[in-house]
Amino acid sequence: MPHDHHDHLSPSGHPFRKDNDTPLTYWQQMEIAVRELLIEKGHLPRAEIQAQEEAMDARSPANGAKVVARAWADPEFKSLLLKDASEASRSIGLDIGPLRLIAVENTSDVHNLIVCTLCSCYPRDLLGLPPDWYKTRAYRSRAVKEPRKVLQEFGIDLPQETTLRVHDSTADMRYFVVPARPDGTNHFSEPAWAELATRDSMIGTGLARAPSQA
């Protein structure tokens, strides 16, 4: 039984997060005040805020997986994607807002890995909310200093002859990886391929699922 970390464990042994019952910070108060004023004065209907929250929650890696599956299916789409990923994503009906997107392709001799060392930039319109580890100092610093070790911890033993390209999203672009298409899936339909493109495979910390794991 874990008894060492009483601060983080409930009596039943489950980790828990402290309640946020401390006083509001200056900016939290400011956000609430501005939001309530906008609603009160009729500039922004409450329903619109709700709709925007729902739209943000609805974004998930399934959007990115759709793009990957199309790239696996259609070489012409793939070349457009690698040239202008924003344009390519919009062309298949994805609403990615003003996102400036760059797609990088994993091949038999190149593996790509995405990080944002300065903060936690992430292609949210395509992949939804980032995983917690993506935002940690550990991932952000180690992904540029010892990316191969990081990949090992994610279960990828990158061969020495494979070139690793790390992409640090330091400014206005957002990145995602087109993972290599798993062997033995040539006959798959596009929706079946989309099932194989996992969130981590589009960050580069994973590979596309092998069909037996699907």
Add this chain to the structure above:
Amino acid sequence: MTSVRVKTICPPGHVRAPYYLRGKTGEIERALGSFGNPELLAYGLEGEEKELYRVRFTMHEIWGDSAERPEDTLDAELYDHWLERL
């Protein structure tokens, strides 16, 4: 291929040129167009447009002998005013 070096200056405030790349030499991978300068936008000031580039560095250039595999690369986006043409 255009070789560039990231300036070694250390201005205060919000900058988006990572410290670990200062003074390092790389090749321009592609030009991305121009974007408002985040060093001013961050303070609510009007950020004049700056050219933005993706610059590719070798891991050896960044980390020297402690690089895991010297030929691996790191690409980062850097604004023109942070780069010296070589």
